[in-house]
Amino acid sequence: MPDITVASYNIHKGIGIDRRRDLTRIAHVIEELQADVVALQEADARFGDRRGLLDLDRLATMGLKRVEVRGLRERSHGWHGNVMLVRRDTEVEGVERLALPGLEPRGAIVADLVVHGVPVRVIGTHLALLGQSRIKQVAMVLDQLAALSDRPTVLMGDTNEWRRGEATLKGFLPHFPQSARAPSFPAPFPILPLDRVMLSHGRIEDFTVHVSALSRRASDHLPVRARLVLPD
Template identity: 35%
Template sequence: MPLTCLTYNIHGGIGMDDALDLDRIVDVVRASGADLVALQEVDRHRRELTGHVDQAGYLARRLGMELAYAACLDDEPVAPSGERAQYGTALLSRIGLVDKGIRHLPCFDGSEQRGVLEAEVQVDGTPVRVLGTHLQWDREDERLAQAEAIVAGLDQRPTILLGDFNTEPGSPTHRLLATHLDDAWAGVGAGPGATFTAEPPPRRIDYIWLGGGLQARTAEIIDSVASDHSALRVVVELGRT
């Protein structure tokens, strides 16, 4: 069974036009036909700018998908609901998520805590490990340390690693990951594959990585004004022997 995967930094639902509209995020994900979605910069009851909304819960309900959420920031309540103010990453799935958990990554002084959100899905009766992450934005040495921690936790299981890695092809972080996993866009994508064009120059910083016998069949960039990132869609299959 092909598995359609999407990674998307939603920028708190704030688009290139500075409008907050989660339904535009819903439209992008729904139109992609994704079975498995990794989201970054997802607020929960956090900022007035994003309406103190539980964005992860809202998106999961609108899309009819199962949710796993990992808070990178977890602060005292600021919303009238009294719920904790959180910011982090999410996994959404149409085919069920089991063994959900979060593993913290190295965090340098002055940076926000990052992590790997992990779950498992079944593809043709085979358990597939799913990892979603968002690496530090302003330090390559910190990103490299975080990538080293991710690599240290890999094994031989079929694995999909999705997220915003804030690093470009050829960087130390990219080279490290590429020694352990396959960069789906490099394998089957066409063109530069830039996913962040809000600031020049356009950059490819969002990735879907595959391991353990998984193979990318197609890859495409989905542009939208709904966020300052484009979404990356990859269709994945288990390798045939």
């Protein structure tokens, strides 16, 4: 069975626990992940022109390209701060953006990719702080998936859910029976499993919270990484 490596990382607008914005440091952490697909959250400024905060040229030298999303603001890198990076040889077959319901502006990117010759759908998202909003957001993502063709699907991002039993994420479980979690926040002493990887078909293996000297300082979240074994 083929496998791909994915990662999710809330970069906190490039601001580390030392309160310095250091995008080179963020790029180095992304390079440490050695992933085929990376879902980033908080990759744009929150206010004003919501300019993108990534060092795209530096990422390109690492062999990563940004998945293009139509309809973004002129200077934004992502959709409500969500950015998806893939290896240069990854084929992008289609991309949609979802505006998720709730009091805060939140969104998701849905991308149909071919990674190492394997078709896979990847959803990168950042769910709401409020539980009732998360429940509505889960329902909207599932409604969107129901309208699409069947395809192995991985959902990853900052879910803002830390409680046992999945709580507000329960709606995902029938569609994503494979779900991995481990403490990823706050970065210096992680106790809350906010950052998740979920899979519809196949197996999640080697799920880890990526801890390094840089990742402990670069953002308030640690990145998570997983190897996915997908059906042929």
